[in-house]
Amino acid sequence: MKRLLCVINDDGAFAHACHADLRGWDVCLVESLSAARKLLAHQHYAVGLLLDHGDAGRDDETERFLRRHHHMRWVGVFDAPRLEQPALRELIATHLFDFHTRPVDMLRLRHSLGHAHGMAVLERGAGANRRPHTGGRIDGNSPAITRLRAQIAKIAAVDAPVLIAGESGSGKELAAQEVHARSQRASGPFVAINCAAVAPALIHSELFGHERGAFTGATRDKRGLLEAASGGSIFLDEIGDLPLDLQASLLRFLQERVIYRVGGTRTIPVDARVIAATHVDLPRAVAAGRFREDLYYRLSVFPIRVPPLRERKEDLPQLTELIFHKYAEERSPQLKGVSKEALQAMARYDWPGNVRELINRLRRAMVLAEHRLIMPEDLELPGAGPIGPIVDGLGSSRLSAERIAISDSLARSGNNISQAARELGVSRMTLYRLMAKHSISL
Ligand SMILES: Nc1ncnc2c1ncn2[C@@H]1O[C@H](COP(=O)(O)OP(=O)(O)OP(=O)(O)O)[C@@H](O)[C@H]1O
Ligand SMILES: [Mg+2]
Known part of the structure; x- marks a missing residue:
């Protein structure tokens, strides 16, 4: 019926x-x-x-x-x-x-x-072979991604540290979440910290916590993220940026399963699985003396490599469709899908920013596209032809002033489009158009 x-x-x-x-x-x-x-x-x-x-x-x-x-x-x-x-x-x-x-x-x-x-x-x-978006899952059916999923399934079952390597935007954090979700610790916490984003002076106390009076401003005892991850997993993103003294503390934790808070003398047992990720070549960092060799060996018992998108271009159509549906509400109203030509152009491109770049380009094209289907030019893939008008003299200085104003405003607002649009006195849509005109991406 x-x-x-x-x-x-x-x-x-x-x-x-x-x-x-x-x-x-x-x-x-x-x-x-x-x-x-x-x-x-x-x-x-x-x-x-x-x-x-x-x-x-x-x-x-x-x-x-x-x-x-x-x-x-x-x-x-x-x-x-x-x-x-x-x-x-x-x-x-x-x-x-x-x-x-x-x-x-x-x-x-x-x-x-x-x-x-x-x-x-x-x-x-x-679209019979389409499957619904599961949200936060590693999508794709290419041999490279199928291998990755199988490897994660095996490694997840073993309660040992994991080291995930992969280019920026390739899905390292997603892989880490998958390791956690498939492990016996799945019902425990998944705590993430980006070692490159926390100031070196603060990272020790963030990770290990501190006792009251350990330093100026430490007015009470504080649990660190490792303790917070007890019973679950701690995701140490950009582990290559962990300062050397902290690498020593982390190694001690991996060997003895106990930590000291900053300013503390007692040991605290912590049961957290370490999942680390890096986009830098750790063996090279070891050779250069920036990363402890013993810690590297401890972490790399189960290494996982997330393949860059260019090694799994077969996944582009499926990922594109999932992204299109995920962000469907933002698209321009007449837009119905992605043209064959755009998919071909995407297959020719190497995606240095990997899946994150794919998401960004598609989302932008979905807002800006003026036809029923996304065309290759809507994706603004580098090397695919000239962008914007060629001008000189007054026109050119006006353009560069516009460009600077937009970039500054985006930087000030932390890439918040609504806020930047308000500040510049234009609509969100106009701001997207101006960003496209000046090839500014977030
Ligand atoms: N195979 C995939 N299927 C679906 N979404 C994916 C896939 N790979 C990555 N993504 C999405 O791409 C974005 C980037 O992924 P993620 O943050 O895991 O990458 P990353 O390697 O940690 O990047 P960075 O090095 O920049 O931190 C996220 O929105 C993620 O959900
Ligand atoms: Mg990441």
């Missing part, structure tokens, strides 16, 4: 008539957009019928709703005079599969719902 979600926004009389008339359909009636939203959070419908209420004041809400549920095919029913409103016409053209005006010709309505259902079935067939 074909399933149909019917969202009523009118007096309901027509909906009930229509319910009786739609033989062959399993119809679920809901009384409002918010009821539909709740239902769609845990049920899947391929086709929806939207019975409009005739209240232009609520078109924005309807637009947001349709944008959120863009993967469904929607058929709308409206009062004919409403079609004179440009905003509504745009909403129909952008989001609806088909529309009807009252009084409704039931035969035509049945046809258009049947057609919508047929299209949905076709599309499902085309």
